[in-house]
Amino acid sequence: MIDRQAPVQRALVIHPLRSDASASRDPDLRLIEACGLAEALDLEVADARLEPLRQVRPGAYFGTGKIEELKAHCEELKVDVLILDDQMSPVQQRNLEKELQVKVVDRTGLILEIFARRARTREGRLQVELARLSYEKSRLVKTWTHLERQRGGTGKTGGPGERQIELDRRMIADKILKLKKELEEVKRTRALQRASRKRVPYPVIALVGYTNAGKSTLFNRAASADVLAKDMPFATLDTTLRAVRTPTGRDVILSDTVGFITDLPTELVAAFRATLEEVAQADLLVHVRDIAHAESDNQRRDVELVLDRVLTDHESRPPLIEAWNKIDCLDEAGAAYVRARAAASGLDGTAHGICVSALTGEGVKELFALIDSELALDARPVDLVIGPDQGAARAWLFRKGAVRQEETDEQGFTHLKVRLTADDAARFVAQWPQILSEVPFVALGEVPEPVHFLEA
Structure with a gap:
């Protein structure tokens, strides 16, 4: 671990140009990302280098000649830590530290250290x-x-x-x-909390995405919250939940989750399974992407790989839409191109994308309109008549964002045209069984036990 009590430590950051590396990755951008990870630990990056590497040596990762070169460079720069943007074996790390006489941290160790400080x-x-x-x-x-x-x-x-x-x-x-x-106790507690939320039937919307894509900024704008949102990797580690009302009046629970990254250590995915269970149990996933980033498409694939690992034990996965964030960071031509791509998304089996700026608020209303429509995909039209003494039922329908038309007759009865999913209809009937005949597609044998809903 890196000493937190020591004065500011100087780091040499190296991204190896391995012959077996993926050609789809831009090594310069990987080096920049590694520097960002180092700076997230308050390290001073003295130098950052791309190092060609034909073969990884089992003893100390690099060959003798390269080690001598790096040792001289570390001494010249008075470096305290060498950050290697790759995974190393314990033997390689130990031997390289011995040769260089500086602390050596690989990518996995670096990410673990950041997580330790952010929790x-x-x-x-x-x-x-x-x-x-x-x-x-x-x-x-x-x-x-x-x-x-x-x-x-x-x-x-x-x-x-x-x-x-x-x-x-x-x-x-x-x-x-x-x-x-x-x-395991935490997992059981979370399961009880989810069960409690389901009794107050608000859909759960989970924000997922690559680290530093702007999830927390979007969360704060939507929920008027104060979750830490900084231009740094893994600013948010702990899942945060807030109730949010969409433009149509539907109440939902918005969940801000930990960010993902390329080569996210297996140990972290396993350890954070209790937290990531919120993702698996969500009604809808919103993948927040940094659409202005040159590696945005690769980052999307990295997030999908982690989601596959998280959801591997689940029979089905929640539906997913994409928030193409940081549209304000593109020039006029770039923004026009991205908007055209977003307009065509969802037509070829890909996730539907909406261009947004969590910073300025552009597109956020349209994003929640899309969330509304996704949540209502399995809803069916129903005509209801609500009596003058049934204001709670009316309020519940409005809170769900289900009301499409409302008229009040001379006797004070409210005539509503609503759209309800089968689950919501069953909950509605359980609370107000006297309106049962008006909701024909709820089978009597499937009506759940009555539950108490939050008042508007």
């Missing part, structure tokens, strides 16, 4: 600690091999270093088991 809630801290321990468990060799060289091992029990590694593994395994039990 604010107990749940977030538990999840980060679980991910960190899972990562460290495989890297114990890094600490204790010097004992083997000093004393050696004899017999079946091995040397002191080997015994210490085994003790450390057991200690970490015990901690992991304890954390998993605590997170």
Whole structure:
């Protein structure tokens, strides 16, 4: 881990140009992203380099000549930390640190460190600690091999270093088991909270997307909230929920979730499964994309890969639409091109996209109109007559955004044309059974137990 108490540390950031790397990725942009991750830890980036690499060496990642070159460069720049934008084995990391005489952090370790600093809630801290321990468990060799060289091992029990590694593994395994039990409690609590929300039937809209795409800024604009929204990776780690009223009057619950990134460590996906369960249980996903970013399409694919991992145990996945954010960051020609793409989206089986600017508010109303229409796709028209003493029923229908037309006759009865999904109709009938005959497509045997709804 990087020392938080030390003065500002200087970092050399390296993105290796591997011969087996994906050709679809722009290495310059990957280097810029790695620098952003380093700066998120308050590191001073002394230099950033693309390093050609024909072959990854199992011993210390780089060959002898390159290591000597990097050592001289680190000494010249007075570097404290070398950030390698790739995954390293424990042996490679240990040996490279020994050769360079500076702290070496790979991409996984860097992201874990950021998560550790950003977590604010107990749940977030538990999840980060679980991910960190899972990562460290495989890297114990890094600490204790010097004992083997000093004393050696004899017999079946091995040397002191080997015994210490085994003790450390057991200690970490015990901690992991304890954390998993605590997170199971968190998971059960979240399940109870979701069940409670379903009794007050507001649809849940989950914002997902690549880190720094603007999810929290969009969340704040829609929900008038104050979630931390900064131009930095992983500004938000803890899921936040807010009730939001759409332009049609429908009440929904908006959920802001952790951002995703290229090569998101497996340990983090596993540890954050309790939080990401909010995504799996949502009624609709809104994928917030930084449409002004040169790698926007690649970032979309990265998000989809993580969603596939999160939703792999679920029979179905929520429907998804896209918010093409930061349209205000494009020039006139670029914005016109993106708007044309958005207008054509959804016609070829791709997700429907809406151009927005969470910063200026452009397109946000249209986005929520699309959310409304997506939530009402399985709704059917129903004519209802509400008595003068049934104001709560009328208020509930308006709160759901279901009312399309309203007239009041001379006797004070309200005639409504509404659109209701089968689930909403069943809930409505359960609360106001005297109107049952007016909702013909709800089977009597399927009517749930009466529930109490929030007043308008």
